[in-house]
Amino acid sequence: MSDKSHETTEIIEKHFKIQNLDTQSSASLSENYDPVCETAKLANELGINQKRLKWKVDLYVVPPFCLLYFLAFLDRVNISNANLYGLSTDLELTGTDYNVALTMFFVPYIFFELLGNYTIKYVTPHVWLSGSVFLFGCITIGIAFVKTKFQLYATRFLLGMTESVLFCGVFYVLATYYIQKESLKRFTAFFSTTSLSGAASSSIAYRVNALDGRAGLASWRWLFLVQGIATVACSFVLFFIVSDFPETNRFLSDDERKFIKKKLEYHAGVKSSYDVKNSIWDALKCLKDWMIWLPTLAYFGLVIPSYGYAYFAATIIQDLGYTSVAAQQHSVYPWVCSFCVSNIVAFCSDYTGVRVPFVLGACAIAMTGLSMILGATENPSIRYGGCFLAVSGLFTAMPVLVCWAALNCGSHIRKSVGTSWQIGFGNIGGIIATFIFLTKDAPFYVPGLATSLASLCFAIACSLAYWFMCYRLNKVKKTKAYRDDFNSLSEKEQINLGDRNPDFVYLH
Template sequence: MSTEKDLGTFISDPENLSEGSFYKNSDSVNSDGNPEEEVEKLAQSMGVNQRSLMRKIDLWVVPPFCLLYFLSFLDRVNISNAKLYGLAQDLNLTGNQYNIALTVFFVPYVVFEVAANYCIKFVKPHIWLSALIVSFGAISIGMGFVTNFGGLVACRFLIGITEASTFPSIFYLLSTYYSKAESQRRFSAFFSCTALAGAASGAIAYKIHDLDGTHGLASWQWIFIIEGTITCGCAFILFFTIADFPEESRFLNDNERTFLKKKLEILNGTKSAYEIKNSLKDVGKCFKDILIWLPALAYFGLIIPSYGYAFFAATIINQMGYTAVSANQHSVYPWLAAFVLINITAFLSDRFKRRLPFAMFASVLAIIGLAMILGATEDPHVRYAGCFLTASGLYTAMPLIVCWAALNNGSHIRKSVGTAWQIGFGNIGGIIATFIFLAKDAPVYKPGLSTCIAAVCFSMLCTTAYFFTIRRLNHLKQTENYKIEFEQMEEREQINAGDRNPKFVYLY
């Protein structure tokens, strides 16, 4: 068999895995000892205190990313709060124009995800991401001065372009600092900022109502202006604090960078492949792999109800009998409940080194919540309780699935493409979400809520399929045929294939 066998074909079908092979490992990767013991010996030999180093990484890596995505999500969903304060009326929006304004954000957001993650290897992350933050903050300010539907659509489209890189790039970068067993609580701490941003959006909107008419501007305009200004200001702070890849990290010394890289090679069973300059052909090969597609489909199923909730929760609460101001206030509390559950579940998931049970639990919780909102049409208290379960379940399940997939991708190119495609393709669900909650269906929104329940069920099916696929691959990679043919592949292809290394164990 030729050692030039196309890796994309090789990895696209689990049945073909015993016909390929892969990679001349470094000594650390090849070792057959206990990985944790090897890492401890490595730390002693290099004079590294692992706990101190981990605290240092947690301090320098996670908080800036939390702030970055908090700002990103805040500027993305504040349009729902602005709508309650008269945006649609002042801009003379008719029919489904509000829904269209929501939709145009997702078109460039989906299209540019993979390209953005590809570019971040060529432009240092702290430069790339802080420039994007300034951009979408400025555009958000501009939304406060639009006077018609066309201006609103243009701003939403530009925000979609500038935000395309934020979410997948953060997951990509985080996955290069932590091992599989360390990752979930860090990923979820970052992702829980989505819940905080949702809560803050409602709380800020609640307070901003008092500015209505100040300097001739309506309260909905002040929402965009104030939140956009905060974003631009924070961008300058983030320029100095956003972490680059570990190999070029500014807060680690040479010894710490070397240790971290070797540690992750030992624990993951693969080289990082950071030094390899990947081509578009390498990117294309990734798309032939079922492990790139199943997590993307699972995330897609969760995005539909998640954005449906983010964009329309305040409106639903408003139609339960609350005033617009009170609806913004009451929209805060389900987000806070979600923040708590996200982090508790993440801690337990890392503690037990399991992903599937917790993802399924969160998904079931979301289904129960959506069913309560759908079914209790005459009881606003039950519908409001359903909002707590819906937000908590959805926003807990999403980081579990994204982190699970990101850490199961073993090389830089697979992490880059995998995270970008999962989030990019998944956000097609955002387009669907904007058109299933139509004004004519208020206040029950039966078609939208029914679609959301079906979407979560679809996500659970894809998540289950992913679980069985990687479990089977874990067994298949231990066969002699797989190991022998693995060794025959060219080194560059072996490294790029990452998690297909026999020593890489998929977490599930």
């Protein structure tokens, strides 16, 4: 017997611990059903080495998405670094003009998320996502040559439109590859590129200062130009390496695609809904569900302080007494700390199989950090230390929350709507963030920091409500009345409802 067959036999014996499975009644089989055992049997039938396939998926699926979002976040937040190098002065931005420029990014972002996730299934992810990267790279290059604030507003609006499909689209695709307890490490590896991107943006800005005046361009224009050209170049690479949904992934064999699809069905307890044709009205029906709204509202609460920090951290650090160039350098270190913390927490959460304690714990860390920045007005070292805690807590809580919600959606339509609505509606918080950190409030930014703390409290309350709903529904779905009601629905309705299937267990 081969090692693989021996391993499969051991798994079956371990999980069933019985001898005559084929002679038991269907009811008894249902009681002893174990997805791990079923997956192991399927792997043996198809000749799949599960560990090797998982590494293959990790290699082909996750890194391209990380690169994609690294570029997106880099082009999104570099305006903060550009502002330190004289963007507002050169474009004669006064009052809240700079804040309006930030806001223009989020207006289309909110409205195009849902449409983007509906379309990605039909255009295919590698075309849809790499095309978006190409477009926003071109727009970033265009920002380097704007002459007026209105041109800046227009380019920021277009940047938000082209980037809007990326974040929710990637989470949608990722959610179709991994079971619940495998997912957060991969989601966080993707999401934590925001921390690396924030660090890289400050680091690039630190180096780009040397180009000031070259070819008649100010350093802030060089910042947009360099990053835009790099983004456009990478978009051509992404076209060839970005993965599509498992059912059509060109990097996997037929048996590997079949295995991944069935594995997710076994662990979720529901059929794959990839082939189900849905209308836009089917998508909108999902928005009636509090299981979609609660994580969306929690994410909204996290976005306000997260984008507030991303857009104004360099300015806050400069106000601690650093020069513009030194502030760029010191902005790097909190982002690096955040990257390490978020990935460690992801491994711990996947290992324990729980989510809400890590969301609440990360929020508590963020609140501590923001309180230090707000309260230690006479001690710059404590304020700078608060930056480490704030960014680490915020950018750890966000991927846990988004992954938790995405994998608790049990069908393609609910994953599509759930991820897009959570990111799209949640980014209304980005608009709020751009108007709570005003120049007139420098150097302490009391209104912005106080609003950020309040929004974190709101995020905690919504996360607890979502946890309660998950816990309650897991109990209710065990009742005969619930199962009878669900079985009375049409097959399409049952498939589209996905996680409302009595056999689906919400992770919390």
